[in-house]
Amino acid sequence: MNQNVTCPVCDAVFEVAENVELNELLTCPDCGSELEVVNLKPLEVAEAPQEEEDWGE
Amino acid sequence: MNQNVTCPVCDAVFEVAENVELNELLTCPDCGSELEVVNLKPLEVAEAPQEEEDWGE
Amino acid sequence: MMIIKIGGGDSVNLQGIIADLSGVSEPFVIVHGANALRDRLAESLNMPKKTVTSVSGYSSVLSDQEALDVMMMAYSGLRNKRIVELCHQHGINAVGLSGLDGKVIQGQRNKGIRVKQNGKVKILRDFSGKPKTVNSRLLELLLNNGYTPILTVPIIDENNRAINSENDDIVALLQSALQAEIVIQLIEAPGFLENPRDPSTLISKIRKEELARREEQVEGRMKRKILALRKLFDRGAAKVIIADGRVEHPVRDALNEKGTVIL
Amino acid sequence: MMIIKIGGGDSVNLQGIIADLSGVSEPFVIVHGANALRDRLAESLNMPKKTVTSVSGYSSVLSDQEALDVMMMAYSGLRNKRIVELCHQHGINAVGLSGLDGKVIQGQRNKGIRVKQNGKVKILRDFSGKPKTVNSRLLELLLNNGYTPILTVPIIDENNRAINSENDDIVALLQSALQAEIVIQLIEAPGFLENPRDPSTLISKIRKEELARREEQVEGRMKRKILALRKLFDRGAAKVIIADGRVEHPVRDALNEKGTVIL
Numbered sequence: 088m089n090q091n092v093t094c095p096v097c098d099a100v101f102e103v104a105e106n107v108e109l110n111e112l113l114t115c116p117d118c119g120s121e122l123e124v125v126n127l128k129p130l131e132v133a134e135a136p137q138e139e140e141d142w143g144e
Numbered sequence: 145m146n147q148n149v150t151c152p153v154c155d156a157v158f159e160v161a162e163n164v165e166l167n168e169l170l171t172c173p174d175c176g177s178e179l180e181v182v183n184l185k186p187l188e189v190a191e192a193p194q195e196e197e198d199w200g201e
Numbered sequence: 202m203m204i205i206k207i208g209g210g211d212s213v214n215l216q217g218i219i220a221d222l223s224g225v226s227e228p229f230v231i232v233h234g235a236n237a238l239r240d241r242l243a244e245s246l247n248m249p250k251k252t253v254t255s256v257s258g259y260s261s262v263l264s265d266q267e268a269l270d271v272m273m274m275a276y277s278g279l280r281n282k283r284i285v286e287l288c289h290q291h292g293i294n295a296v297g298l299s300g301l302d303g304k305v306i307q308g309q310r311n312k313g314i315r316v317k318q319n320g321k322v323k324i325l326r327d328f329s330g331k332p333k334t335v336n337s338r339l340l341e342l343l344l345n346n347g348y349t350p351i352l353t354v355p356i357i358d359e360n361n362r363a364i365n366s367e368n369d370d371i372v373a374l375l376q377s378a379l380q381a382e383i384v385i386q387l388i389e390a391p392g393f394l395e396n397p398r399d400p401s402t403l404i405s406k407i408r409k410e411e412l413a414r415r416e417e418q419v420e421g422r423m424k425r426k427i428l429a430l431r432k433l434f435d436r437g438a439a440k441v442i443i444a445d446g447r448v449e450h451p452v453r454d455a456l457n458e459k460g461t462v463i464l
Numbered sequence: 465m466m467i468i469k470i471g472g473g474d475s476v477n478l479q480g481i482i483a484d485l486s487g488v489s490e491p492f493v494i495v496h497g498a499n500a501l502r503d504r505l506a507e508s509l510n511m512p513k514k515t516v517t518s519v520s521g522y523s524s525v526l527s528d529q530e531a532l533d534v535m536m537m538a539y540s541g542l543r544n545k546r547i548v549e550l551c552h553q554h555g556i557n558a559v560g561l562s563g564l565d566g567k568v569i570q571g572q573r574n575k576g577i578r579v580k581q582n583g584k585v586k587i588l589r590d591f592s593g594k595p596k597t598v599n600s601r602l603l604e605l606l607l608n609n610g611y612t613p614i615l616t617v618p619i620i621d622e623n624n625r626a627i628n629s630e631n632d633d634i635v636a637l638l639q640s641a642l643q644a645e646i647v648i649q650l651i652e653a654p655g656f657l658e659n660p661r662d663p664s665t666l667i668s669k670i671r672k673e674e675l676a677r678r679e680e681q682v683e684g685r686m687k688r689k690i691l692a693l694r695k696l697f698d699r700g701a702a703k704v705i706i707a708d709g710r711v712e713h714p715v716r717d718a719l720n721e722k723g724t725v726i727l
Contacts, residue, residue, distance in 0.1 A: 108318075108321060108323065110313075110323045110324045110325065110326075111321050111322070111323050112315060112321075112322045112323060112324060123324050135324060136312030136313050136324065137312070165581075165584060165586065167576075167586045167587045167588065167589075168584050168585070168586050169578065169584075169585045169586060169587060180587050192587060193575030193576050193587065194575070242509075242537070245508070245509055246505075246508055246509070270542055273541045273542045273545040273546070274505070274537035274538070274541040274542050275537070275541070276541075277540075277541050277544075277545050278536045278537040278538070278539075278540050278541015278542060278544075278545075279533055279536045279537050279541065281540075281541075282536040282540050282541075282562055282564055282565075282618070282626065283536070283626075285562075285564045285565055286564055286620070286624065286625065286626045289564065289567060289620060289624040290623075290624040290625070294566060294567070295564075295565070295566075296561070296565045296566040296602075297561075297562070297564070297565050298559070298560075298565075299545055299548075299560070301545055301548045301549055301552065301558075301560070302545075302548055302558070302559045302560050302561075303557060303558075303559040303606075303611050304552060304557070338609075339559075339609075339611070342605065342609055343566075346601075346602075346605055348566050348602070355545070357549070357552060360553075361549065361552040361553040362549065362553070363545065363546075363549045
């Protein structure tokens, strides 16, 4: 069964697919912020770091 | 055929077996000094370092 | 003050570079790589290099803890100490340091890149980042007491963790911290080549103002290299020489402007 | 001033040791090994450790150039930099150095040992030797500026070549150069045991005068260890504590004289 989570930016509560994975990127359906799944049990999300051109070695 | 070599300690000239190897330890038949073969072509000997208890790791 | 960047390729003539440097009166700092050595070591430890491609198409080496272990063995261990040994054999009083030592190079860990994994976009964090500050006091303490710093990765991040970083960025940071007038980069090519596969297309002179235009013409690694070069000049480098690290006298030739001179 | 010698075994609790040290007010220098790590690395690079037995029966590790490469990767590379990283995470401003760096530990290369090879007695030279002098000026320069030196092999010989050396001899030399009152040796055992296989036979106190007698009762590695201990006291050490590096608080327990105290 799906789980609910609260958007840290606009407090909207929305459903998240059951097979969501750690560090997966989600978009808040209300405010459109990019959110990252930072914990699975319990399910937690946080604002995703901004896009960064990681020019590693 | 065997080769001759001069003892650096007492200048005696003595014969050395043909299959002598690099770093081999020889004893001068005249003065008894310990000599080390330090070169093969040409054959050269030098006084061997004194006995040292090498307690490596 | 000069900064000598020694590339990490296998055909770089370390012996010739250090012998040349022993004749140099100007103070200098060495920054070196060891990527060929690291790749061979990772292979034989069957920890092959992992690369990841971000959703926006940039590919980078994944620096996980295992990769950092191999880096510490190859860069801060074997290559660093063999260069230090060579230096002392040529009368250069070298002290080898990674960026961790005395926090000589501190950086900011990358926030994470967006990658696609089994159909999902995910944030991937590893142990890599950008160098931000230099412990100039430690470098000056060593330089003023007759020591020559030999620097390499890893560097240290804001949480005191070892992270990988681009040597070109480290060179740029060091150049401004030490106000080095000259930067010599010794690579496995005669210098910048119009056509990378044709050594005769060596570009002997580039005016620093042209760098921006050239940056648009290239992609990937070369684009990054030219950006790093621009940073060098933004921060006051007077002259950068990119020269062949494989020849008999790499530093002497570089100082005679044999290679690509940018000023 | 204290010298902390951290054994190179895998079960040594580096995290606990460094956490304890962050609470210590007394200045200290760390000397560390990495023999277990080195042996595993040599195995996976299929460069297994070579040992030689001299005609007079002493067996020692053969330190050829390949063995030194592995040593630079394991000791001066991975282990040294991971200890430096841990130190910074606990507020200790560590600088990792091998004996090569700034010639901080200079030694004399072994003249060679007599070995039997295919029926002939031969002189076998490798790259190992005895430490002779310490660059105290460099150590004091670092200590007086708030840095904690983290030292390891290789050291540098009279011809500026990297050589292997016994950590116990290095500790003895450092103790006298820095006039350290306390030396803590953290090993993979509760301390000195009457019967090495029975932890309950821990010897809690040894008077330094007894060391000579004990040296006669033992052989091989233990004999060398006790000889090195005697040197420590000949050169003015006040107290040596041999304690268990595997416990939760190795340094705290040692300072509370849990282990073998020699004074």
